[in-house]
Amino acid sequence: MTELLTDGAALAQLSTxxxxxxxxxxxxxxxxxxxxxxxxxxxxxxxxDTMALVDPLPLDITPLGQALAGPGVKILHAGRQDLELLxxxxxxxxxxLFDTQMAAALVGHDEQIGxxxxxxxxxxxxxxxxxxxxxxxxxxxxxxxxxxxxxxxRHLDAxxxxxLAELERLxxxxxxxxxxxxxxxxxxxxxxxxxxxxxxxxxxxxxxPAQALFQALLLWxxxxxxxxxxxRAWVVPDAVLMDLAARPPKGRADLVERRGLxxxxxxxxxxxxxxxxxxxxxxxxxxxxxxxxxAEEERLYQALAALIDAxxxxxxxxxxxxxxRRTLKEVAQGAAPGNLARGWRAEVLxxxxxxxxxxxxxxxxxxx
Numbered sequence: 001m002t003e004l005l006t007d008g009a010a011l012a013q014l015s016t017x018x019x020x021x022x023x024x025x026x027x028x029x030x031x032x033x034x035x036x037x038x039x040x041x042x043x044x045x046x047x048x049d050t051m052a053l054v055d056p057l058p059l060d061i062t063p064l065g066q067a068l069a070g071p072g073v074k075i076l077h078a079g080r081q082d083l084e085l086l087x088x089x090x091x092x093x094x095x096x097l098f099d100t101q102m103a104a105a106l107v108g109h110d111e112q113i114g115x116x117x118x119x120x121x122x123x124x125x126x127x128x129x130x131x132x133x134x135x136x137x138x139x140x141x142x143x144x145x146x147x148x149x150x151x152x153x154r155h156l157d158a159x160x161x162x163x164l165a166e167l168e169r170l171x172x173x174x175x176x177x178x179x180x181x182x183x184x185x186x187x188x189x190x191x192x193x194x195x196x197x198x199x200x201x202x203x204x205x206x207x208x209p210a211q212a213l214f215q216a217l218l219l220w221x222x223x224x225x226x227x228x229x230x231x232r233a234w235v236v237p238d239a240v241l242m243d244l245a246a247r248p249p250k251g252r253a254d255l256v257e258r259r260g261l262x263x264x265x266x267x268x269x270x271x272x273x274x275x276x277x278x279x280x281x282x283x284x285x286x287x288x289x290x291x292x293x294x295a296e297e298e299r300l301y302q303a304l305a306a307l308i309d310a311x312x313x314x315x316x317x318x319x320x321x322x323x324x325r326r327t328l329k330e331v332a333q334g335a336a337p338g339n340l341a342r343g344w345r346a347e348v349l350x351x352x353x354x355x356x357x358x359x360x361x362x363x364x365x366x367x368x
Contacts (some may be wrong), residue, residue, distance in 0.1 A: 004042075004055040004141065011059055014045065014052050015067035021047040024068065025075045025156035026094060028082045029136040029149060036225045036232070040085050041136035046153040053149055056089065057139070065090020075156040077101050077115040084189045097180040100156060103163040106172050106179075108316045119155050122162045127151050175344040182339070193219060197286040198330075200238065204288040206246060211288060214245035216280035220272065236265065236273070248277050289333040296363065301332035304356050311348050322348060331357070334364035 005011060018024050025046035032038040043054040043064065054064060065086060068074055074094040076082055078101040087093050104118055105111040116127045134145050141149075167173045182188070196218060197203065203214050218241060225232045232238075240260040249255050255266045255273070293301055305319070305328050312319040323331075323340050331337050337357050339345050346353065 003053075004146070005052050006055045006058050008059060011054065011061065012063055014050065014054070015063045017047055017050050018045065018064070018067040018072070019070040021049075021072045023047070023073045023075060023157055023160070024094075025153035026068065026079070026082065027076065027149075027152040027156075028085050029134070030081075030085055031135065031137045032231075034231065034234075036229045037088065038081075038085055039137060040089050042141075042149055043086075044149050044153040046156060048157075051150055051153065053146055057137075062090050065092035065094075068092065068094035073098050073160075075100065075160050077118070077152075077156065077159075078112075080183060080188075083183055087186065087189055093184050093186065095184045097183055098160050098164075098176070099180055099183065100159045100163060102179050103160070103167060103176050105321045106175050106317060107163060107166040107170060111318045111321050115152065118159060123155055123158055125155065172344075178343045191222075194286045196222060197284075197288065201288065201291070202238075202242065203284075204291040206242070208283055210245045211284040212282060213248060213277055213280050214241060215284050215286060216276050217241040217245060217273065220276045224269070224272070236261070236269065244273065244277065249274065289330060289335070293329060293332060297332045300356060300360050300363075301328055304328050304332065304353070304360075307349060307352055307356065311350075315348070332360060334360070337361075 005014065025044075027044040028040060029042035029044075030038045030040050040056045040061075043056055043061065045052045045054060045064075054061060068086065068090075069092050073096050075098045076094075077099065079097065079099050083093055083097075100115070100118060101111075101113060104113050109118065109121070113121075116129060119125050119127055128148055128151065130144070130148070134141075134148070136145075164173070167176055197215055200214070200218060203211050206214055217236075221232055221235050221241065225235045228235065237260050240258065243258060243260070249258065252266060252270045252274070255261055255270050256263060304323075305325065308322045308328070309319045312322055322345050327335075327338070327340075331340065337360075340349065340353065341357055349356075
């Protein structure tokens with residue numbers, strides 16, 4: 001019977017094994033439906049000699065975080081959220097990394113391919129899917145749930161072996177190293193007001209004064225949700241913030257009449273929201289791109305998208321791996337080109353990509 005590791009001495013022993021291992025398969029399980037912060041509920045670990053399920057609920061897993069920063073490669077599948085959780089809980093990012101979803105995309109698989117599908121395609125193994133909706137915070141976990149959790153790391157090294165051979169055949173190993181290294185930037189997981197604002201693209205439809213109010217409310221709600229450890233929508237729903245920004249209330253009595261706010265919310269948060277609205281700047285601190293591209297932006301966006309699609313098709317990969325449509329639209333509107341202008345993506349886009357990015361940059365430099 002599979003058991004959870006809940007003992008500090010056993011965790012120290014596992015951490016020592018990880019530090020000495022040439023590779024470690026890694027996955028996590030968490031719940032987030034009722035909290036702002038994801039609650040880490042399980043850490044699955046595999047090495048050449050060990051398979052362990054670590055229970056982080058009764059344990060301080062800092063030693064595990066330190067071990068995962070050791071020299072051996074850490075293998076994950078679609079690992080960004082796992083990394084964010086481990087950074088949150090241990091203060092350390094595992095490294096170096098091999099992300100099997102990223103690797104699969106670089107050799108021609110769907111860019112969002114799931115772990116079970118990749119195992120089925122490459123290893124001809126069918127994994128059980130009956131525990132996907134498990135409440136991982138509940139205890140005790142059943143043998144079925146624990147076996148499911150073990151399967152999530154059982155095949156990671158076999159996937160890495162198969163994918164690495166294909167990457168080497170295609171000459172793309174360095175591409176994966178570059179993309180995995182980007183996951184080890186702590187700034188990727190750090191709160192950014194600009195990124196928060198960009199998430200709510202509907203703000204572009206508001207007038208500039210209303211945008212300033214909406215941004216102020218978004219930033220206030222983020223702090224309130226973080227402090228209370230509640231989902232953002234449980235504090236105040238998005239639609240209510242939009243309405244308050246578009247039609248600023250005259251006072252508490254007006255708040256009570258707003259659809260989507262109940263008396264309890266007004267009683268607890270009404271004064272805060274009114275103060276935020278009253279103290280908001282006249283113009284948005286982090287302007288939204290326009291909701292629609294203008295004619296020249298559309299031309300440049302289409303040219304960049306067509307170039308990426310052509311180069312990706314020639315390589316047998318999906319264009320979104322090179323640059324997503326959302327990223328391309330933001331770049332066409334003046335956002336920094338980021339990794340489109342460096343590394344393997346810049347090499348793939350070549351002189352034509354460099355020319356297009358320079359044309360976009362020149363246009364927006366002239367506009368300012």
